[in-house]
Amino acid sequence: PYTERHRPVVAGVSVGPTNYSLAGTIGLSLVYRNNQPGILSNRHVLFPDWLNVSDKTWEGYLRRGARVRQPSLLDGGTEGDYIAILEDVAPIDRTGLNQVDAEFASLLAVAAEAKYLAASGQGVSFLQPYRALGTVQPGEKVYKNGRTSGGTQGEVIGVDADVQVEYPGMGLVRFAGQLATTGMLSPGDSGSALMKGDGIVVGLGFAGSPSASFANPIGTVFERLGLTLTPADSGKVPVAVGLVSIIPILIRVWGYNNVTQAWLLYDPAHPQLSDLEYLTQGHGYWIKMSQS
Numbered sequence: 408p409y410t411e412r413h414r415p416v417v418a419g420v421s422v423g424p425t426n427y428s429l430a431g432t433i434g435l436s437l438v439y440r441n442n443q444p445g446i447l448s449n450r451h452v453l454f455p456d457w458l459n460v461s462d463k464t465w466e467g468y469l470r471r472g473a474r475v476r477q478p479s480l481l482d483g484g485t486e487g488d489y490i491a492i493l494e495d496v497a498p499i500d501r502t503g504l505n506q507v508d509a510e511f512a513s514l515l516a517v518a519a520e521a522k523y524l525a526a527s528g529q530g531v532s533f534l535q536p537y538r539a540l541g542t543v544q545p546g547e548k549v550y551k552n553g554r555t556s557g558g559t560q561g562e563v564i565g566v567d568a569d570v571q572v573e574y575p576g577m578g579l580v581r582f583a584g585q586l587a588t589t590g591m592l593s594p595g596d597s598g599s600a601l602m603k604g605d606g607i608v609v610g611l612g613f614a615g616s617p618s619a620s621f622a623n624p625i626g627t628v629f630e631r632l633g634l635t636l637t638p639a640d641s642g643k644v645p646v647a648v649g650l651v652s653i654i655p656i657l658i659r660v661w662g663y664n665n666v667t668q669a670w671l672l673y674d675p676a677h678p679q680l681s682d683l684e685y686l687t688q689g690h691g692y693w694i695k696m697s698q699s
Contacts, residue, residue, distance in 0.1 A: 408420075409421060409432075409552070409553065409554050409555070409557055410430075410478055410482040410483075410554060411478060411482075412477065412478055412484075412488060413477065415436075416433065416436050416437075416446065416477055416490055416514070417433070417436050418433050418434060418435055418436040418537065418552065418600060419432060419433065419551075419552030419553060419554075419558075419599065419600075420432065420433055420477065420478070420552075420554060421433075421477065421478035421479050421481075421482045421484075421554045421595075422446070422448055422452065422453070422475060422476070422477050422478070422479055422490075422554075422598065423452065423453075423475070423476055423478075423479025423480055423481060423482075423484065424452075424453060424454065424455065424473065424474075424475060424476070424479075424493075425473055425474040425475065425476060425480075425489065426480065427455070427480060428479075428480050428481040429452070429455060429479065429480075429481060430452075430478075430479035430480075430481040430482055430554055430595050431448055431449055431451075431452025431453075431479070431554065431595060431596075431597040431598040432448060432452070432552075432553045432554040432555075432595070432596055432597060432598040432599045432612075433446050433447075433448055433477065433598060434446075434447045434448050434449075434598045434599055434600040434611050434612075435447040435537060435600055435608065437514075437645070438511070438629075438634045438635065438636060439634065439635045439636070439637065439638055440494070440496070440511050440513070440632065440633055440634050440635075441633070442638050443513045444513070444514045445491060445494070445511050445512050445513040445514050446475070446490070446491055446511070446512050446514060447509065447510075447511055447598075447600075447611070447628070447632075447634065448509075448510060448512075448597075448598030448611075449508045449509060449510065449597045449598040449611065449613045450497055450498070450499055450507075450508050450509055450510040451499070451508055451574060451597065451613070452510070452597050452598045453475055453493060453510040453512050453598075454473075454493050454495060454510050455574075455575075471493055471494060471495035472492060472493065473492070473493045474489040474491070474492060474493070475489065475490055475491040475492070475493060475512045476488045476489055476490065477490045477491075482554075489515060490514060490515055491512035491513055491514050491515060492512060492513050492515065493510070493512050494510070494511050494512060494513055495510075496510060496511050496632050496633070497509055497510055497511075497631055497632055499574070499577070499580060500580075501574075501577045501578065501580055503581075504581055504582075504583050505580060505581065505582045505583070506582065506583065506584055506623065506627050506631060507611070507623040507627055507628050507631045507632075508572075508582070508611075508613040508614075508623060509611055509613075509623055509628045509631065509632055510632075511632050511634060537600065537602060537606050537607075537608045538605075538606040538607070538636075539606065539607050539608070539636070540607070540608050540609075540625050540626055540629060540636070541603065541607035541608065541609050541625075542566075542609060542624070542626065543563045543566065543586065543603060543609045543610075544563065544566065545563050545564060545565060545566060546562065546563060547562070547563045547603060548560060548561070548562055548563075548603065549561055549562070549563060549588060549591075549601045549602060549603050549609060549610070550591075550601070550602055550603075551591060551592070551596070551599040551600060551601050551602065551612060552599060552600075553592065553593065553595065553596030553598075553599040553612070554595045554596060554599075555593040555594060555595035555596050556591075556592070556593040556595075556596055559591040559592075560591065561588040561589040561590065561591035561620060562588060562589045563586060563587070563588050564587050564588060564589060564619070565585075565586070565587035566586055566587075566624075567584055567585075568584075568585045568586070568587040568621065569581065569582070569583050569584075569585070570582050570585055570587075570614065570621050572613070572614045572621075582613075582621070582623075584624065584627065585621045585622065585623060585624070586601070586609070586610045586621065586622040586623070586624055587619055587620070587621055588601070588619065588620045588621075588622070589618070589619065589620070590615060590616060590617045590618050590619055590620055591612075591615070591620045592612045592614070592615035592620040593615070596612060596615075597612065597613055597614070598611065598612065598613070599611075599612040600612070600625070601622050601625075608625050609622075609624070609625055610622030610623060610624055610625050611623045611625060611628050638685075643685040643686065643687050643688070644685060644686050645684065645685055645686075646660055646673045646681075646683060646684065646685065646686055649686040650686070650694070653694075653696060654675065656696045656697045656698050657675050657694070657695075657696055657697075658674075658675075658695040658696060658697055659672060659673065659674050659675075659694075659695045660672070660673040660683060660692055660693070660694050660695075661673075661683070661692065661693040661694075662683050662686075662690065662691075662692045662693075671683035
């Protein structure tokens with residue numbers, strides 16, 4: 408199921424650049440940059456710089472405005488599976504010191520109908536919705552969902568690691584200040600979000616071996632790319648984030664728009680059909696649950 412098509416778009420599943428047989432993982436399926444909704448994965452997954460270096464037939468093709476598929480072309484994605492537009496936010500420095508291998512792609516309208524941060528796609532079990540950013544210390548347990556190996560768990564063994572990663576056409580690229588864990592990433596899992604309990608995102612996985620995996624600290628990723636988990640309006644929060652603690656028993660949420668004098672509905676079983684996107688501070692809502 409992690410290599411299949413998912414609408415609305417969810418985290419932990421196959422993604423790749425247009426017209427190139429390379430696959431990675433959507434780390435976070437809804438983040439914001441300048442109030443624009445988008446997805447987060449690795450730079451080398453969404454925007455592999457080496458294509459403009461080693462293969463001249465691709466020169467100039469993967470630039471800002473190119474499209475992203477879910478699932479990837481490698482996993483059977485078609486012309487009808489474009490979900491996002493590349494923004495070219497964070498190029499990798501092939502000769503200097505890097506802190507992140509991360510990239511943002513703005514969601515197309517058809518994919519942006521997700522209106523949620525969380526839970527699962529059909530046949531894909533997610534251990535927790537993601538709801539906040541955090542940090543980790545050596546010895547803590549973390550988990551991820553990835554395109555190739557699905558859900559795996561590991562242990563943090565370092566929080567300030569220097570690592571050199573070999574990229575095709577670019578050679579060894581150096582990264583500093585990285586999270587290191589026991590082995591939990593396989594090829595194709597690049598871009599997976601590392602999380603700890605209660606839906607706290609701590610890292611963005613980008614490299615690994617059977618014995619060790621490496622991730623960019625998520626705070627560094629968000630700072631470098633200028634991302635937020637919610638729109639800039641601090642008085643609003645996505646419904647699935649605000650009600651994350653009751654998602655398993657949530658049936659429906661209703662809200663009333665005083666301006667349009669219309670009722671709005673959020674249905675976690677059909678988020679693409681819901682028109683209640685955010686909970687607003689100071690407003691009242693009607694919530695139906697399967698138990699009290």
